[in-house]
Amino acid sequence: MFNTNPKDALPPMRAGERESRAGGEQYCLSPLPLPADSEHAVDVAHIDVHHDDVTMDIRQGASPDSMMTAGHMLSGLALFVNGFFLVVFCMVMIKNTMYDTVLAFWGGALYFGFLFVFILSIVWINTLLKRIPPIRLNRQRREVAFVVDPPGRFWLPAPQNLWLTSAVGVAAAAPGGMGVIEIGEWLRGARESFPVGLTLLHIGAMAFFYVYPPIYDALCRLFKRERRTVLVPWEDVVAVCGFNPNLGPGVVTGFGWNFALLPPDPERPGYTLPGAGIMVGVGGLPGALAQWEYIRRFMEEGAEAITPSAKEWGVEWYNAYVAREKAECERINDPARWRRFRRKRLWEHARFAHWYTEYRMKHILPKAVPSDWLAEWSKPLPNEQWARPSQAVTELSEHLRAAYQRGEKFIEMGDIEKRFGVNVPKATHASYPTLPFRENARPA
Template sequence: MPKPTTDESLPPMRAGERECRAGGEQYCLSPLPAPTDSEHGVDVAHIDVRHDEATMDLRQGASPESLLITGHVASGLGIFILGIGAFLLLLAFFGGGLPLATIPWWFGVAYGISLFPFFTGILFPDVVLKRIPPIRLHRQRREVAFVVDIPGRRFWLPDPTNMWLMAINGPIAMVTGYYTIWEFAEFLRPGVEAAFPIKMPLLHIASLAFLPLYPHFHDFCRKLVGQQRQTVLVPWEDVIAVCGFNPSLSAGGVTGFGWNFALMPPDPERPGYTLPGAGIIVGVGGLPGALAQWEYIRRFMEEGPEAITPSAREWGLEWYDAQVARERERYERTNDQRRWQRFRREQWWNHARFAHWYTEYRMKHVLPRAVPRDWLAEWSRPLPEAQWARPSRPLTELSEHLRATYQRGEPFVEMGNVEQRFSVEVEPPPRKAYPTLPFAANAP
């Protein structure tokens, strides 16, 4: 989450308010969690990774798109490596042979280059996904659990999700991998006395293990300085939901615009601020998409899982095999051989089957590692209906006014502050910290 650059409190926005600045717009949807009369509640950004009768987990999940790009890059690098090999074969054929040293050189280059898509598409994204805990909503308690950063003493180690770690560690692994193969080839060459290579292989192994092991060292150091993460339980009606139309800026000016949806916990002790390190911001297609995403979450909390329709899963081997079967059926029906061959080439070039298989693996085995196995186990259990928390009087009154207004054709985004519009009085929340639980311990 962006950190504030001033100690002055910002005016907190309320549901219905609109703010324009720097060429962008921002619409506030909550608090209170007001209905927006969106025609459909849709998980536009695919952030609902799990839900049951009582709870829902929101987070940016794995998707095959990034792996398809990685496969595309890997295919291009593979063609480049094969091109070098073919060039060496041609030199050997027309030039009467090549020195034996070119063989380990080629294998070393091929191995080093192959590490680039491995680091950028698999290893580093897995590290990032393991560091992003979900937001857990409990509709029966009407509470939302956020994992926040608790400030402690000054901490200088870079975060494991810092891309500079991968940008430095990746080239080191590529170079040491090349020299490791080269030194082993020199050691195995007949007639050459060479010591068994130790230093370079150890450096290469350390460079491969650095990204998976560094997060554990980072967390250990954070614990020593008192910067452990905490789970904060925020009342559902206090949660901040906004959607914004923001420009993308560069040194040359505005490069584009995009719509985002954000769900964040407010800081009860500092109005206008959010708790550090918590919340989620995802891209949506436009204002209707942002409203649909909000309605998906709001309807689950207010009406239950039967009021939402989860998005169709577009990843995994089962979905991929069904997609291939649909394309094959279309080819057999239309006899459009050119389309079928183009489809098959694209799938092969992008390593689509591997991308969908690994996406399924990430969803089942990588994402759950972002939280301890017993995280909020007791808190997440369903409650007897007699113990369910109920909507507040201001929210019930506001929802009735809004639905009556929607029937008259007035859209939510043109109403302004809906609490003032309908004279709904909301008592200011007390300035005290929300209930906090340990993140990495078995807590109810």
Template sequence: MPKPTKDESLPPMRAGERESRAGGEQYCLSPLPVPTDSEHGVDVAHIDVRHDEATMDLRQGASPESLLITGHVFSVGLVAIGGLALIFLLSAVYKGSLPLELVAGGLGSIYAVILFPLFAGILYPDVVLKRIPPIRLHRQRREVAFVVDAPGRRFWLPDPTNMWLMAISGAIAMPTGIMIFVDMFEWMTNPETAFPLKVLLIHIASLAFLPLYPHFYDFCRKLVGQQRQTVLVPWEDVIAVCGFNPSLSAGGVTGFGWNFALMPPDPERPGYTLPGAGIIVGVGGLPGALAQWEYIRRFMEEGPEAITPSAQEWGLEWYDAQVARERERYERTHDKRRWQRFRREQWWNHARFAHWYTEYRMKHVLPRAVPKDWLAEWSRPLPKAQWARPSRPLTELSEHLRAAYQRGEPFIEMGNVEDRFGVEVEPTPRKAYPTLPFAANAA
């Protein structure tokens, strides 16, 4: 969907159209979810977090990658603190004494290093994951449920997913943590020193801020009537695009990346999408974007038997199997260096904890993004007699496209497929989609 200007919307793209802008390209795959002749329907971005015979939930799930990076940085911090401790220890041996203040400061520094993965790897990502509801597709109703921001003026409090909140609370927690260790040592050794109550309260507040602020934020939004809403968008109106966009910096283009996006249009404003809704994920290239779209489209048009879910690549069971495979390879090849390098890497990145916590997130954190009864009635399977049917234009276009693919014509070179095959599509009436309430305390 083209990005609209502030005062005037741009004409919405249709399936098959391609647009070049800002050094990149954008391909429109829907509205009208036509087949693209992708060889496979693959969940390239691993966004299918749950599906059954009638519904599928799409969202960016938990991944061990960020936890592995956090574990790597944590290990670097511990080694740095250990190096300083060794220097102080050698100095103490040389001088014959070790100031206890240095011991207290060292313990405080270790505590501060531990707080980094707590904030960057656990608390903040959990807040983000709990505030991203899934997109729920119902293939039998041929509808898609999006959670959107309430219309009206923008809320003045910063969103809980704002990274600056994590950075500020972490920047307060780490130095106050060091101060607590140092001040507690002074309080225990010097009777005239007051207990560091203020520092302790500030430190506790900084630790509790990230978990508690989302509840305060939602409470304030509820007071001013800015709660989120669930809209039910017809499947054939949903916008699917894939784009090839450059990454820019002050020095020029730093790289290129392919993205796939699924968004709900605003029926009352052509060229716009509904605020706060949709999903955009990275894919490896145009074939990956088409495969991701085909995975979703085939579920909606053909059913769960037409798709093959991606293999799980997280969790303790998967991690133990990976270690067992590497051990078996070592016993077969006697490649001791490879085995030792693998074990060091897993230990250095705290891989076992990363996979355990990823499994915990998938089972216990992600479900908290929506209330337990969210769309319970709407999500139930329907009797086959009540299933919605594809529209005539979609059926006709799909037949034309499959015939074109047999002739060797690629989808990405056809342009607007409605114009290409002379299929007339009645314009969508400009009226709001059905809207349901969404609990403000879902996070």
């Protein structure tokens, strides 16, 4: 639906329209927040990180699954390194020589493997989470706040850039592993001086991850490239779901369903505002409709109309999960199943994964926005000041509910506005209200 190539813009889709492209399909659920007749309103992608009676913050939060994947990788690397060097050590024992050298290389390889996982799963993900602000929905004002990147390219890579992280990670992990080896050589007297150069390179590369982000932000302020908060009318927000191919290096690796919530650019039909919006994976079209209904019902009906998903992370949840599994194994008298369960959890470092996920949700994610971000805008309003649905939304919602009773389906109706002959006033092509991201200000 939205094309980043300014020479080839696509016409904006309207609610109910469907397109087929590139071997996949795309369904437009909004603009105009209309009921999609989903059986359930469910936060399928677990993007509701906080909501109250007035606002909801949605974003891609921390997940224990990614941490357990990192734990699996760490365990595999440790097993490989220990197995390899155990064989080498046995050969050394036979020849009765080079004990110190093998132990030094053993320690260096273990440290390199630990840094590889640590930089990717802890340092990079934390930097990414700190720099992805949430989308805040205000149901009383019927507005949605998106944080928008400045237009154009900047000559410095962003701190969360994966290529930058990979390059600096290699610069940190390689001298870190070699430094351990050289320190071992120095301790046994095979090296005359302490490896100061490798040690300083390792420390400097690790410090880069924590020093570079504030420097980058300072340069952005200096060159007037700070992000802005844009307040988009709720009825203009675009919601789409698509079944698209997942592309690998030159091949299609599979297909997946995605749900996206995007702010359109009012001055350029067919485009979205730069760097804003969210796209998450969902299990299928029913999951996408359920995710949209969860957001729509909060905005149209309030917090009492939705049921938040159960929290599936944290030490307390993990302890209860382990206790349930243990009770089940005891009930069916299957100790082998319990041992397999415990081995798998230990291999994945599951307890640490859930503890650190809880830490991330409480301490890392809040750093993505200033403490006073949209504080005034997020305050409750008197009922008489609440924004009301447009006549088009009210009329089309009534038509849709009647159609659902007749057995019709939202995704089969095509353009809902044309289907029921309702004329929606054309949006004025003017910029949305904006305010600085890093300070609490009134809309400009």
